[in-house]
Every structure is written in C-alpha cells, then in structure tokens.
Amino acid sequence: MGSRVADSISDGPEPGRAPAREERDLLDETAVASDFFEMSLDNVCVAGFDGYFKRLNPSWTRTLGWTAQELMARPLVEFVHPDDREGVLSGRERLKQGAPLGPLVNRYRCKDGTYRWFQWSSVARVDRGLVYASARDISEQMRTEQELRAAAILREKLERQLVFADRMASVGTLAAGVAHEINNPLSYVTANVTLIIEALRGPDPELGSKQIAELIQMAIEAQTGAERIRKIVRGLKTFSRAEEERRAVIDVRPLLELSIDMTFNEIRHRARLVKDYGRIPLVFADEARLGQVFINLLVNAAQALPEGKSEAHEIRIVTDTNSDGAAVIEVRDTGCGISPAVIDRIFDPFFTTKPLGIGTGLGLSICHNIVTKMGGTLGVVSNEGRGTTFRIVLPPAAAAPVDVVVADNPPRPAVTRAAVLVIDDEPAIGAVLRRVLGDHEVTAVNTAREAIELLATGRKFDVIFSDLMMPEMSGMDLHDELAQNFPDAAERMVFVSGGAFTPSAKAFLDRVTNERIDKPFDPQSLRSTVLRFAKRRISVGSF
Secondary structure: OHHHHHHHHHOOOOOOOOOOOOHOOOOOHHHHHHHHHHOOOOOEEEEOOOOOOOEEHHHHHHHHOHHHHHHOOOOHHEEEEEHHHHHHHHHHHHHHOOOOOOEEEEEEEEEOOEEEEEEEEEEEOOOOEEEEEEEEOOOHHHHHHOOOOHHHHHHHHHHHHHHHHHHHHHHOOHHHHHHHHHHHHHHHHHHHHHHHHHHHHOOOOOOOOOHHHHHHHHHHHHHHHHHHHHHHHHHHHOOOOOOOEEEEHHHHHHHHHHHHHHHHHHHOOOOEEEEOOOOOOOOEHHHHHHHHHHHHHHHHHHHHOOOOOOOEEEEEEEEEEOOOOOOOEEEEOOOOOOOOOOOOHOOOOOOOOOOOOOOOHHHHHHHHHHHHOOOEEEEEEEEEEOOEEEEEEEEEOOOEOOOOOOOOOOOOOOOOOOEEEEEOOOOOHHHHHHHHHHOOOOEOOHHHHHHHHHHHHOOOOOOEOOOOOOOOOOHHHHHHHHHHHHHHHHHHHEEEOOOOHHHHHHHHHHHHHOEEEEOOOOHHHHHHHHHHHHHHHHHHHOO
C-alpha cells in the first residue's frame, strides 16, 4: 500500500493523452489506497532517508497537536524523546540496507510538551530513498503497564512488610519464653563465675585436686550456659532480620535447632519433644523466612495441646529425603486435630481455628506463601482428636543428602604464629581475644584512630579484627580510610559485630566483601580465621 501511495505523489498519465484501461485501474487503486492512508486511525507516514517527513495522514495532528506542515518542516528526530533518538537513527540505517523494521517503540513530543508512545512498523524503497511506516499510539497501554508495575512493586513491598510483621508478632509472642530461656542459663553462668572468682581469691592459695576439679566443672557449666544464650541471641538476630529476601544454600537442621530454642518454653509444658532426624539435602532458602515457618508450625503444634500434660503428648520433628531427592520436614503433634469441614481453608488468609484474640489468622497463609516461593510445598494431614502433621517439601540445592557431624571438641590445628590487631571500644573484648588467641601476637586498641596511628608507623598485621559500631569513628569509617591509605590492611579487616542495626551499617556490609564474625563469637572460629590469614601471608611470601 505504501509503495502505491508514494508513487501517486509524482506519477500519473502523460498530459494530453487519455489513460489506458490498465492505467485507469492503477489510478483507481491509488485513489483507494490514498483514501485508506487518510482515514487510518494509526499514524501513517512517508519519510525520506534525509530524515524528514514527506507525507503524513491526519492522525498525526490528532495525536500530537502539530500540523502536517510543522512536522515536515523539521528533521523528524527532533520530535523524538532524547532517550529514544539513538534507536531511531540505528533503525534508519537498517532501513537503508533494505531490511524491514519493527516493532520499534519510542516517544514523540506533542505540541504541548508532553510525550506519547508509538509502536512502529516500517519498510523502505531503497531505490527511491523513501520509508513507509505505520505508528500505533500505545500511550494508554504503556501507562497501564507502568501502573501495573508500580502496583506489583507496592504489593511486593507490602508482602515483605506483612511477612516481617508476622515474624515480629511471633517473636513478641515468644518474648517471655525467650527471656526465661536466657535467664535460666544466665543464673548459673553468673553464679559459677562468681564462685570461681571467690575460690581463686580465697585465703588459701593452694588448691587441692578436688577443688580444681570442682572449679573446672563450674567453668564447663558456665560455658554450656553461655553457649545456650549465644544460640538464642543468634536466633533473635536471624528471625528479626528485616532485609529483603536473601536466599543461600543452607542446612535445615541447625535452623530447626534455632527454631526449637526459640519456642522450647512454649513446648516444654505441653509435650515431649522428639527429634527424628533422617538424612536430608541442603536447600536453597532464605534463613529468616524458613525459620519463621518452623517457628509458626512449632507454636501451632504447642497451642494445639493442653498445658500441664507434657507426658501425655508429643511433638515430633521429622526430617527425611523423598524419592525425588527433595528435603522433607514434618512437624507432628498429638493434639485435637483439625475438623474435615475446615481443613481445606487452613491456609486461607485470616482463617483461624484458635479462640478470639489468639493469633491473626495470617501465620499459616504466610508460611504457605514463603514455602511456595522457595519452590516447595506445605501440606497438612489431620485426624480429628488424634493430631496433625504439617509437611514441608523443599527442592534440594545439592545432588545428594548430607550428614553434618560437629565434633564436641574439635582438634586445635598446628600453630602458625600470626600478628593480629584488635579494635574494639569495649576493653574486655580486646582482653578476651588476647586470651583466645594466646598462640599469636595480639595488639588491642580501643579506637579506630589508634589503629590508624599504629598502621602509619609501618606495623603489619595478618588480620585486623574490628568492631563495626564504635563511637567517634566506626569500623565502617575505618575501613574506608584504610582503603584510601592502607589498601592491604583494609583487605585484611574482619568485622566482629554485635549486630548491624542501622541502615548505613546494613548497606555497608552489603557493599564490602570482608569477612564478618557475629558476637558472641566462637573461639574456634576466631582461631581458624587467624590461621587462614596467616597461611595466606606465608603462601604469598610477604605482607
């Protein structure tokens, strides 16, 4: 059609001669084509390889507000949005080679200064240097798509907030129990430490073997209690993380243990807890969100049982691998069960079988969404009066199941003496790190400025342990300054932090690749870190 229209601009019968029949037919076809050109609801045009419009139908005036004369008087690229001009020019080069173009989407400026979106299809007559094009106005479609994208972003944000709010509600529900679980070990930790101090400061400097054995036992008990507290604190930090979803390859069983530590005070007065752990593969999941699922299911299982009859009831946690190699986690209880009349609604938002005022009715719905987004399934089987089983199935992150074995007393590796710098505004942290790393040369300072002054003298360190949050100059500020003046030292920084609880700290840890160790820390992990850095220096041959 476009070719015939363009031809009609300049071609016709010779003057003074009546047109032959074929010519009359051609003129009739050209007139019809010209009528279609003028009547088209799309923006139809003829343009030259010189970059100017040659002919435009009335739709251009209707959509853009310019007259045809105004549009043809200037290079057409001047009407194109600056961000879209490169695409128009490269498209023109393709047309010059005879290749058709489309669909091409870009924006054209209206006379009132606004822009409208068009979707183009174009062909060229290379021999005549002309382009024939049709442009459909898709402004409303683009506006709708932008609104849908904005709505999807808002929905995702609200879903994240809802997931986090539910997690915080769970932690709030467990707060009294968590405090109880911390206070119990804290009681004998502080008492035993006090007794050890009193014995060592006592009037009799000579301690007999029986007394020494008793002191050792008290120290072991204190260590055990402190480890219990450390796990609970780690659980709180894990489950209160508010960042966007972050998936990683994780082992399910340590996360189950954290969830049990968080919920055990809810369980202990209602049921015996049985761990039936079988072989299970690693999974690709968000630790905080999967832990949220475990906590919700454990709390639900506990609340399905009456208080004060723990010997009569059982909550059993089962892990296994199914025939497809997927991880299976089940939470079973011997409670009242769920009625067949409502079990199909158990994952619906705001549906709950609990009494008024207990729960929001969102927990299981959120759990179902979390597991589904991880590529898994969450199902339920229940026998009224006999108990309920919730079953999570997650795809494996590895080809084969793994068994994680942690030695009670891992052997101390062969010593490679290292130079260590510790920066922490809490003097007791520096003191304890000196003791933990007694096989190494440890220098401890309390401010980042002292560390900079020390490095400015030329001192070299295999590894620099730095607190993240410190007054005056933080570990983040220290890292940035070292990166400018002592880049090798900045690379050797390991952040030992009690928690990145500010937005700037979270953003910083996302930005840098340095290792980090959470407080309260495990002595063995500190020693392993130091040895790894020392061996790196030895393999390189120098600092």
